[in-house]
Amino acid sequence: MEVIVRVGGAGVCGTDNNIQRGLANPSPKLPYTLGHENAGWIEEVGAVAASAGMKKGDPVILHPLISCGLCKACRAGNDMHCVDSRFPGLNTDGGYAQFLKTSVRSVIRLAAGTDPVPLAPYADAGITSYHAVKRVAPQLYPGTTAVVIGIGGLGHFAIQLLKALTPASVIGIARSNAKVEFAKQLGADAAFPAGKDGGLKEVLDFTNGLGADAVLDFVADQGTPDTGVKMIKKGGTYCVIGEGGTVSDPTIDMIVRELNIIGSLVGTYNELSELMELNRMGKIKITSKVYPMSDVVQVMKDLKDGRVLGRSVLDPWK
């Protein structure tokens, strides 16, 4: 089942900063290689991959997990709940490297001739955003409103995905003016600075005081869970994708407004495959910039300081 991939690009994620700062739980044993958003080219294939038609030079993107394929979750397609998985870059060596050994189960081939390098962030930022959008999409019929909190690597996909897959009006909320503008460029019907109340007043104004049908919170820290829950309409959904804070709501409010508060985690192999199809069709465009691996310290710092629009990618061959 094994496949060796020549890494073309590895996306740089906020989680990488957290791991570096020792915030991962459990913390990986050192020495250890970061990088959980990987794309490149097939370098060498085992028998199963060969019989599946994979061959050296094929451009590929990698599902972030190496799932077992045999557990109940895998047999239902829910790779992210696999009970016997590894997550390169989180709990085993990842893609900040020239080669990565993975499983045929993680490999998605891209159309011949595709340059995989700038696409690497689809492998984690993209799929995680797509999975969350698919979960709320069934309730986003014409006339509804969706809010995206945080216009970083994940949020920049979410704005586009909501517009491509649903008829909802989409509001972006970001801390910096640059990202408020970025949200509009990505297709948001409106975008507001987080301000003091996390954009709550603006969302309520936009929805005639009713609140939004779905709120996707890619920050989930520094107060956004409080304001995010307040933004939801009766029967609506607050979806947590970011991490750091705590969601808290009185049960009386949960029942009177019949709220749905859900957590969302990466996504399935087929979801990443569908997402790459959206990229191929031009319905979703990635904003990413490629740096040589030697810039890794500066790139990770830029991310921490909120200076990245879209996503940065490291090229281990430069």
Added chain:
Amino acid sequence: MEVIVRVGGAGVCGTDNNIQRGLANPSPKLPYTLGHENAGWIEEVGAVAASAGMKKGDPVILHPLISCGLCKACRAGNDMHCVDSRFPGLNTDGGYAQFLKTSVRSVIRLAAGTDPVPLAPYADAGITSYHAVKRVAPQLYPGTTAVVIGIGGLGHFAIQLLKALTPASVIGIARSNAKVEFAKQLGADAAFPAGKDGGLKEVLDFTNGLGADAVLDFVADQGTPDTGVKMIKKGGTYCVIGEGGTVSDPTIDMIVRELNIIGSLVGTYNELSELMELNRMGKIKITSKVYPMSDVVQVMKDLKDGRVLGRSVLDPWK
């Protein structure tokens, strides 16, 4: 659209105690009549009800809301989200009375000859429990486990409904030994006293440490939201139906376990209609005891003190 109902029985709910103690928000203006779980017989009908075939003497049970029928929620069948509704016994005069004026939209006729009096609690305790069970049922396939926290008026329906509508194993959790036994009599596969940790250890033991697929919390106070959330399996659902406490969970836990935390509120007209069909078929049995209205003070006290198995009903004609 109007119908006058001769009240045969009015169920006594914990909410009645809360209203009496001034905990309702907003508090109803006095003088005012309690009673939001009502059944009886049609006394007099307006033109619309008459043309729908309703006539004096028909045994009936009443949906707890008087919904408008014209708003978007009503047009989707979601009576409980009606934007122009009244709730007799909560925000307008209710059924602790000999007659109640309601709308044809609230009336469900029972089979000829049915004694509606002991059935009154289906109108609120029953429908609320049924609505919550229907929401979690799609994820309860063979091999899964559901937990019912609180075996009061609502929980005593939930145990039976989970067994009748799903193949899940059902665990009941209650504070008193009498109610633990009651849960078993109602069909629970296992029942445990809440003890110090709310039954958490027992649920984890029963599920080989994985947790339950769905937890229905009819208490949602005094620590149950904390232990209830801990009882859930990856991808599972914690459903709040009780009130009083606060649900709180770190966002990192929400996403890593991909939890669903949802609030559930009464139910639809059709749901009450379906529930009465389950009662008629004998798939669900109510445990209720009828008292004369003059016993109201003692009956409400018994409820507050946890001495009621199932539900008490007041008969305003005795």
Added chain:
Amino acid sequence: MEVIVRVGGAGVCGTDNNIQRGLANPSPKLPYTLGHENAGWIEEVGAVAASAGMKKGDPVILHPLISCGLCKACRAGNDMHCVDSRFPGLNTDGGYAQFLKTSVRSVIRLAAGTDPVPLAPYADAGITSYHAVKRVAPQLYPGTTAVVIGIGGLGHFAIQLLKALTPASVIGIARSNAKVEFAKQLGADAAFPAGKDGGLKEVLDFTNGLGADAVLDFVADQGTPDTGVKMIKKGGTYCVIGEGGTVSDPTIDMIVRELNIIGSLVGTYNELSELMELNRMGKIKITSKVYPMSDVVQVMKDLKDGRVLGRSVLDPWK
């Protein structure tokens, strides 16, 4: 509940031709007024409509059925399955008239200042197409293909709706070259003439021999059910909206390909409301041309002869 509407426009549908030719079953009693796609302005309101805020001069579009609001189907929002409905223009006098008496339950108010006249076809052609698209949409993820057979009044909405609400590639099939071109203008990714095999070869070529995930057949006559069913992929759906022919398939094919063959009928009140929101947002545009009522004979003949692009509307005041 009554409302009198000043008819601004009444759409001309193939069903009108069928009724005129005596093909309706049961045939309406004469004299009788056609017109089941109606829009205009409120002329006069009863008490319920007034209290719902409706007033003379409001631009409105009418749901095609007058549903009872009390049966199980209405209480679930499924107006089209109402057991006690009337259908103006089909089984009671319709909108080829200056005024039409209807129920508050059929009235959808449009944004102030909207000209309702050219929008009338949304009331039947639009809603029927929208209902069918919503039924197949959940299986149209990125990489899938949907086929629209028949680019008439309904099909011209379906092409746009599939593009607006799903990421599927959309193929249009029509008999005339003019309509093949029209399909492309409406946004179809490809469009083919029906030719001898109803476009079967082209659909199989487009989908690498696998077939389409969903086929919406707005003709359902003259062989399209045969070729339409052959176009579907394993696990796909063939949705019948037109009428005239017969669907027929060997059971061995039904199971080996695990086919879904479904009939689709108008839609719900909320669906028409959502559709008008899509129109307001500019996501769907109607192609319609307004004629004075005196042109009715010519307009109906043009439709029968396949010379109409989009839909014709009659203005009873001209």
Added chain:
Amino acid sequence: MEVIVRVGGAGVCGTDNNIQRGLANPSPKLPYTLGHENAGWIEEVGAVAASAGMKKGDPVILHPLISCGLCKACRAGNDMHCVDSRFPGLNTDGGYAQFLKTSVRSVIRLAAGTDPVPLAPYADAGITSYHAVKRVAPQLYPGTTAVVIGIGGLGHFAIQLLKALTPASVIGIARSNAKVEFAKQLGADAAFPAGKDGGLKEVLDFTNGLGADAVLDFVADQGTPDTGVKMIKKGGTYCVIGEGGTVSDPTIDMIVRELNIIGSLVGTYNELSELMELNRMGKIKITSKVYPMSDVVQVMKDLKDGRVLGRSVLDPWK
């Protein structure tokens, strides 16, 4: 991924008779071994199976397909739509043999100590019935009716599954009086002989002329598709599981009654796993009789002549 299973029992299916009579399309090349419903014990395991904890002597039941695990269908859990599968007993050597080589992906371990021999029919008759019941179950709320046409090996599971998983009333229809009685013993609320009209009159009488919400047709031959479609209620579903005949319905009827006509094919690995859980819990009981392999000719003849209640199983070691 390979596993060798010592076959304990192989169920005898009507499809075996069809293959023997040369009706399979394509026909398997001879010599060739029948048997697609297999259970037994693990005899020998490859490395993957060993690391998954499988070992000699474990009682097992086999999913009927050997699916690839890598195609889009497999990655969504839809084993029956695998594009690179083999089906032992249909298109490769099956279980009318003492040993069968299969894949770890087909093996479901049973509880230690389980006798797998009489359970073999769950592997195809059971899973096919379970898959069909799961597809219609969401529309079977209290007050609805489901019909099972054909009380053979599959139908005898369907009656029990509908009662265990839904609150619907269940009607069985069979040709022989013995099977009508059998349906009642299995829990059907009513059972009727097929008679001249396939039980149509009885179903309409039972449902007050409205028709059934779901009809599962395990015969799908000799007129049952005609009468089966006529039995359905507006908005209901006719599900084809048998084979031989042709489904045919005018499109006008498809749309006016908004019918769903669906084909259903075996089921997924997880579905077989869930079904064995229902068996373990005692919610479903198999009626099967075990014969020595030397009786194969008589057993297949008995099946063809309609003399089998439940299912016959061949033991290749006797």
